[in-house]
Amino acid sequence: MSVQLNWLRTFVTVYRLGSFTKAAHRLGISQPAVTHQIRNLEKEMGRPLFERLPHGTQPTPAADGLLREVQGPVDALGQAVQRSLGNEVxxxxxxxxxxxxxxxxxxxxxxxxxxxxxxxxxxxxxxxxxxxxxxxxxxxxxxxxxxxxxxxxxxxxxxxDEEFVLLASAELAARIPCDQLATEGPSVLDGVPLISYAESLPIIRRYWRTVFDTVPVVTPAVVVPDLRGALAAVRSSAGISILPTYLCAEEMASGDVVPLLQPEVPPIxxxxxxxxxxxxxxxxxxxxxxxxxxxxxxxx
CATH class of the missing domain: 3.40.190.10 (Periplasmic binding protein-like II)
Known part of the structure; x- marks a missing residue:
């Protein structure tokens, strides 16, 4: 048995609508046909895709992963068919x-x-x-x-997924004993100015809990409600901050900012x-x- 395109289209529709019945109505097929297609797909995948509930369905982690891979191509193919038939968007x-x-x-x-x-x-x-x-x-x-x-x-x-990294400018990082961070924890950073997205330190708190198993007990030196502004402050050596890697990829590649720690499982x-x-x-x-x-x- 091989995966058929109509199974994937049915899977995407069930995922979106959260119901076999609603998916059958949307697709213009019977509910047993929807159930049959999903069961065939689950058999081919070797794992369940939906948890059947009294009122609808709940996708499993396997369904989340499959949707990430197939939903874009399924939608794009549907749009290509519509355009080929002369249906204007x-x-x-x-x-x-x-x-x-x-x-x-x-x-x-x-x-x-x-x-x-x-x-x-x-x-x-x-x-x-x-x-x-x-x-x-x-x-x-x-x-x-x-x-x-x-x-x-x-x-x-x-x-x-966005991955977070603890950053400083190269100049500031040279004055921080980074090699001690992994063993001694955030106490190594005492006295180093902290740059935050908000007064409540939402991103920093999450990083501290995940990596250091504690919570920060400091007042930020700089609060800027735009991560691009926080990156600019880090580049200027105003302090350290936690930023998503997508935002600072070029600066890390050029060496303008450097990671202070590389945990085995970075927060995402x-x-x-x-x-x-x-x-x-x-x-x-x-x-x-x-x-x-x-x-x-x-x-x-």
Whole structure:
């Protein structure tokens, strides 16, 4: 038995809608046919893809991984078929929300070819919670979220993981006994100015708990609510900070900033593409969604 394309299309639809019954209605096939296709795919994969619940389904980690690989190509193929049949994509601006740093450095450059094809976009920056609220209210079409949405009516697809690193400028790092960090912990950094995204040290607290199994008990020297500003402060030797590697890859490659520690398991955070359930039937949104899933594999 080999995996068939219609199994993958059915799998993607069940994942998005969270229901075999809804997927059958959307695809125009019977529910037993949906069940049969998913069971065949699970047999081929050698692991369950959905946990059957009294009211719908819950995807397994195996389903999350499979969706990351196949959803983009399945959507893109569907759009190619529509275009070959002469179905024009309805043109209206798509409203996209996300964190300012990843949206400006990765997402916006990734859609330039779609803009060249005539698609229109409107971007909004903000925190995940407020953007997801706007998504649920219909004010946004898609959100690049730093948290997995739990609201009813919103589906999310894992897109990319960001890895965090403890950084200093080369000049400042030379004055820090970095070789002692792994054995003595953050006490080695006492007296070194700390640069944070917020007063509450959200990113730094997560790194401290994951790597040092403790929480920071310091007041930041600099607070800048934009990770690009925090990177600029680190480059200028104003202090140390925790930043995602995608944001500072060029600076690390050039030696302007250097990692102070390289833990075996660095802290990561997963970004999700969040949309309202059922909205991926909109051709433009489905095209963008699939496009970003393919592009997202190149972001790290």
């Amino acid at each position: 309805a043109h209206r601006p798509l409203y996209i929300g996300g964190p300012v740093e990843l949206t400006t450095t990765r997402l916006i450059p990734s859609v330039s070819d779609l803009v060249a094809e005539g698609m229109q976009f409107r971007f909004r920056f903000g925190l995940a919670e407020e953007l997801l609220t706007d998504l649920g209210a219909g004010e946004l079409d898609l959100v690049l979220s730093t948290i997995r949405p739990r609201s009813r009516g919103i589906s999310a697809t894992p897109l990319v 955070n997963t970004f999700y593409l969040a949309v309202r359930q059922g909205e991926l039937s909109h051709p433009q949104l489905a095209l963008l969604h699939g496009h970003l899933l393919m592009k997202g594999q190149l972001w790290t």
